[in-house]
Amino acid sequence: MNSQTTQHPALDAGKIHNLALRNRYVVAPMSRASAGEDGVPTSEMAAYYARFAQGGYGLIIAEGAYTDTILAQSYGNQPGMCTDAHAHGWKATVDAVHAAGGKIILQLIHAGAVSQVVDTPHAPSPVRPDGMMLQGYGPKQGAYPVPVPLSDHQIAETKAGFVMAALRAERAGFDGVEVHCANGYLLDQFLTPETNSRTAPYGGSLQNRIRLTCEIIAEIRAVTGQDFATGVRLSQAKATQPDYFWQGGLKDAAVIFDAVHLAGAAFIHLASEIKGYTYHSRTKQGESLTKLARMRTGLPVIANGGLQDPQLARDIMSAGEADFVSVGKSALVNPDLPQKIAAGQTPVEFSFDVFSHGVSLAGQAQWQAAQIG
Structure with a gap:
């Protein structure tokens, strides 16, 4: 039986933690800068996320929500999850996705040194981030400032914010x-050693540098219900360093994967959206990081980076390199990608023209209206 007549493996039902998923297509988290100025999600966001569920995606990972109102926010009009109003706003999105038969997970994020909002960004160490602030995400633009090192008390507050x-x-x-x-x-x-010059407990060895992430995962697991999935997103590349690789290759990856597994992570999601799966889900020597994560931990592994390509997605799943595939920017023009793959249709090719009126949902709607006009 050839690949044209065999059901695509990403259309098979799957499971993450205790979540039964109708297929293995995941919407990757994408910053849309469309919440209110106070970080409260809007009805427009609820409709946006529900569209992916209606289009057949098994799981949606909602864009990163900031975890405290003091130091965590990344950019303007970013949604938060640190007030009752934030939670109430998000509930409309959750309800809309569930009503359409989907599942939804919320990404939790702290900007640290790369905040484009905070007056005085804080980070592990006083190291200025490479590159320039992201265009279109305001309110600040230009070079990043040198951040102030977080105190031990502030690190504890950061953990509490995530929890x-x-x-x-x-x-x-x-x-x-x-x-x-x-x-x-x-x-x-x-x-990352280049941005962390601290000593123990959160600096120095790789085990110390991954410690804060692991403590956050473990503390979330300790206070949430048994069915609530707490996963982790990792990457080699940074937004300002698209060619960054983990220094120790597979050796470093093994330490990182083992640590998050021991902390209680329910899944590992490896981000490779900047230069694609075949570039950044591998070491410099071409060894598969997602396959190593599966082999060492037994956890569900979500691959990412150009996986709207049905043949690439098929190849890596068939090779045992991933359990799920996440789709980012291409999902914006293919909110029904799973249905297209099931019907044997070719996905629409993504173009950055989608953002020609801005990165927000309103900007995308304006672009779409121009296409129809």
């Missing part, structure tokens, strides 16, 4: 949370 945000997410009805330790944000700043 309280997870509890609010659970109360709002989310099926789980994803702890963001990727792309150069705060927890990844702790993980």
Whole structure:
């Protein structure tokens, strides 16, 4: 039986923790800068996320919500999850996704040194981030400032922010949370030796540098229900360093994967959206990180990076390199991708023209209206 007549493996039912999923297609978290200025999600966001569930995606990971109102926010109009109003706003999104037969997890994020909102960003160490602030995400633009090192007390407050945000997410009805330790944000700043010159307990060895992420995962697991999934997103590349690789390759990856597994992570999501799966889900020597994660931990592993390509997704799943595939920007023009794959249709090709009127949902709607016109 050839690949044209065999059901695509991403269309098979799957399971993450105690979540039964109708297929293995996942919407990756994407910052849309469309919440209110106070971080409260809008009805527009609820309709946006529900569309992916209506289009057949088994799991949706909602964009990163900031975890405290003091230091965590990344950019303007980012949603939060640190007030009752935030939770109430998110509940409308959760209810809309569930009503359409989908499952939804909330990503939790702290910007650290790369905040484009906070007056005085804080980070593990006083290391200025490479590159420039992201265009279109305001309110600040230009070079990043040198951050102030977090005190021990502030680190404890950071942990508490993640835990309280997870509890609010659970109360709002989310099926789980994803702890963001990727792309150069705060927890990844702790993980990365170039941005972490601290000593123990959160600096020095790789085990110490991944410690904060692991403590957050473990503390969330300790206070949330048995069915609530707490996963982690990891990456090699950073938003400002698209060619960054883990220094120790598979050796470093083994330490990181083992640590988050021991902490109680329900899944590992490896972000490779900047230069694609075949570039950044592998070491410099071409060895598969997602396959190593599966082999060492036995956890469900979500691969990412250009996986709207049905043949690439089929190949890596058939090779045992991933259990699930997440789709980011291409999901914006293929909110019904699973249905297209099931029907043998070719996905629409993504173009950055989608953001020609801005990265927000309103900007995308304006672009779509222009296409029709």
